[in-house]
Amino acid sequence: MLNFKYIAWTSIAIFIILLICEPILYVSFWWYMLLFSVFFWLVLIGSFSMSWKLFLKGFTSKTNIQTKKIAITFDDGPNPKYTPIVLQLLKDYEAKASFFCIGRQVEKNPEILKLIYDESHDIGNHSYTHSNTIDFKSTEGWLEELKHTDQAIFKVIGEKPTLFRPPFGVTTPHLAKAIKVTGHQVIGWNIRPFDMAIKYREVILKRILKQVKPGSIVLLHDKHEHIEFVLEQLLQFLKKQNYEMVTINELINET
Ligand SMILES: [Zn+2]
Known part of the structure; x- marks a missing residue:
């Protein structure tokens, strides 16, 4: 089951990886936007879906x-x-x-x-x-x-x-x-x-x-x-x- 802490830490980890790889792989601004959008929508939909158990069981x-x-x-x-x-x-x-x-x-x-x-x-x-x-x-x-x-x-x-x-x-x-x-x-x-x-x-x-x-x-x-x-x-x-x-x-x- 999805958990808010798991989503947050995974997003932070991907953000750091993007930052580290930026000079080598020429990571564009849009990758950061994509990451933010996925995080935002997961949290928003999860707030309305109690069965996801995002914030509480x-x-x-x-x-x-x-x-x-x-x-x-x-x-x-x-x-x-x-x-x-x-x-x-x-x-x-x-x-x-x-x-x-x-x-x-x-x-x-x-x-x-x-x-x-x-x-x-x-x-x-x-x-x-x-x-x-x-x-x-x-x-x-x-x-x-x-x-x-x-x-x-x-x-x-x-x-x-x-x-x-x-x-x-x-x-x-x-x-x-x-x-x-x-x-x-x-x-x-x-x-x-x-x-x-x-x-x-x-x-x-x-x-x-x-x-x-x-x-x-x-x-x-x-x-x-x-x-x-x-x-x-x-x-x-x-x-x-x-x-x-x-x-x-x-x-x-x-x-
Ligand atoms: Zn009511």
Whole structure:
């Protein structure tokens, strides 16, 4: 797996070799530009791809799993309109799931968080603000985001979450340093249907169904009107296929 230190040191080594060889091989400026471009794009793409594990080790699926277990996850709640609908569907289909909650939303909707907890679903930290510029935060800024949300959740359920999902799935060196301090387990996904961006709910559903396999983690959002249709159809399909819908913690601990 690619690692940021490995990429950085390899780039530095190639840079030094280019410098040494310059007088003998007439290395042009464009070789340096090429090296910089490759480094830049690898780091940029790696920041958006948690499965590369560039800055930190995130759990994105369970490989080599012997049972038909799958983890459905919901980001950006708790939401007063859609989270109760999701909870009812999960109950109807005897499914467990995981909710990655935004601290601000927790403070606005503590009673919904309590409902999630009472139904024995996993609750994870998904930052406090989830702002569009969150990925530019310093380590201290990230620590504030993480701790503030942990406290908001603790106030309602009396437990601090051990799981964390980065907003937008982006990881940075500053976030990695903050996670080293807080000790959260970072959770990604391997099925992303873009339920917040795609207009047609049937398309969203199809994108999930064609990727489903044991050990998968599905990313959904409990804050959009499509969630009721998509989740119900997905649960029906999984039931028919004899899947067990489990929490992230259960999937992690599966042998
Ligand atoms: Zn989010």
